[in-house]
Amino acid sequence: MTSPMTRTQDGAARTGVEVRMDGLSRHYGPVVALDKLDLTVQAGELIALLGPSGCGKTTTLRLVAGLEDADAGRITVGGKDVTHLSASKRDMGMVFQAYSLFPHMTARQNVAFGLRLRRIDAAKRDKRALEMLELVGLSTQADRYPHQISGGQQQRVALARALAIEPQVLLLDEPLSALDAKVRAQLRDEIRRIQLEVGTTTLFVTHDQEEALAIADRVGVMKDGRLEQLAPPTEVYSRPATSFVAEFVGLTNRLAGTVSGETVTVRGCELPLVDRSTPPGPATALVRPEAVTLASDNSGDAGPLTGTVIAVTFLGATSRVTVDLGDTTILAQLTTADAAVLPAGSRVTLTIRPDPVLVAADAAAPAEG
């Protein structure tokens, strides 16, 4: 794999360590939260674990942090087995989903808390705390209590507190989920900037795909305690390993087609397959809305690729157009300027860009039989 720093080309030093999970399992009674997970986070890398609620992403993070014990498996950090080490001895910084600042301490005291536990003298502690607050842009709020600063600022202080102890690994458990959209996007970019600056190995848990794709070197999509795919964001989006990944990451059209050789034919269009070993026969192809383009159709001819616009959803720079094809509907994502000339009720012709597509397992299965 290409190193994250090489890819981002920012020249930042990598100071992190490798985190390795081997066969990690965790059960809650009969519920399997984590099922023999194998995952390696490279030194200095930021991996985002993405998945629906209950997929095991937070459990993974908590096991790495030592806040829960694994039923089976091994966790090594920088080559050292930490599986049975208590949370307080793991040297990991963690930012939580809920606001976790100590309410009776100021921002500065919160940041200095971990340093105080490490018996660093007061002057150095104070200097480091201020440096960290400066890093997150909150040096002017150093003497404020948590209830005197906003939610976004609280999470920044929590990040500064986690980084102040110079942890081997930084663990972020949905730190942005309680924030409003604008602050969330700002803080997301800031987390990435800071992570690149300090070079700490980072595990970021989120259920927000946009967040994961924007911030991570690699994205791990999880389902039922297992890792469905671990790949760079562009690959997860454009070449999903499973139909679950395809449908979970981004919007997907499910279109009936026929697999033949290395392609699938959907409404007369031949599309290459991501998985070339897909057995031939009827299948459901998963096509991204942005692979669908629309043009006005004044001919009045009926065909598999003609339909009627039934709704246009304005999303800002882009718009999502829903087209009724008679036997099914299809979503197309167009620029708002292109969508403006296609009001609801207008007849359109579709073109499907020949991007590699995945075939949904549920439809492919009968074809095997």
Added chain:
Amino acid sequence: MAAITSLGESGFAVPAERPRGMQVRRRRRLNVFRYVVFTVFGLFFLLPLLATARFSLEGSRLGTWSLAAWKQIGTYKGPPPLLPAIEIQLELAVITCVIVLALLVPTMVWVRLRVPWISRVIEFLCLLPLTIPAIILVVGYAPIYNRIRHYELSALMLFWAYVILALPYAYRALSAGLNAIDVTTLSEAARSLGASWFTVIARVIVPNMWQAILNAMVLTTALVLGEFTIAYLLLYNNLPVELFSISRNTPNASVIFSTSLASLMFAFVLLLILSYAGRRRHRGPGMR
């Protein structure tokens, strides 16, 4: 009329806007009701206290005023002596508070963090003394205290019984304090920063439930200062028992009233100090 029609159509039962005069009359009626309730309850509580104060200031002749009874609190030699009883009562309050808090705070934090499924059992056990009448408790305590008396005669030994009596009140106060903070997240955050369990409780959880701890202390102190039944039946002499003895033995009744009022005022001042300290601490320097 139009407003009523549209409200009826929208399905809302409460009119969005009332005529101004109606609102003012309603508010005035509510205020009058509040003042009446406040006055009645105020009199209910104050009258006995005022009567006690009047008796404590009664001179040697009926209808005269004197501070003699108040001066006697310090100089009263008995039998029985008052000052040692006051001392013992205060010591009992301190010992009981310390033991109750030392028992409950770590236990409740631990139960909340590590074994939440037994919290109902702990709650039941802590509230149990509330459901048992004092006389039944004494029957249970009697054999234990017979044995304790072999080793120690001091009334300070009453703390064993008082700790159990104070459990329900202290538990409730502490439970409210713990409910007000996210104990799990705070302790996990502290643990991830390298804090031991002791540090988590002492430096993170306790400072954030200080008000609840003060409330538990106030309730425990109030309970200990006023406890009579168990001490009397177990044959120990604490302040209320001594006051009772004085009332039966001494011709100078005023001293009972001055001492009762003094102990009440002491508890009241203590409560004020504790709640003021709690507020100052809770507010923090940033809010000043």
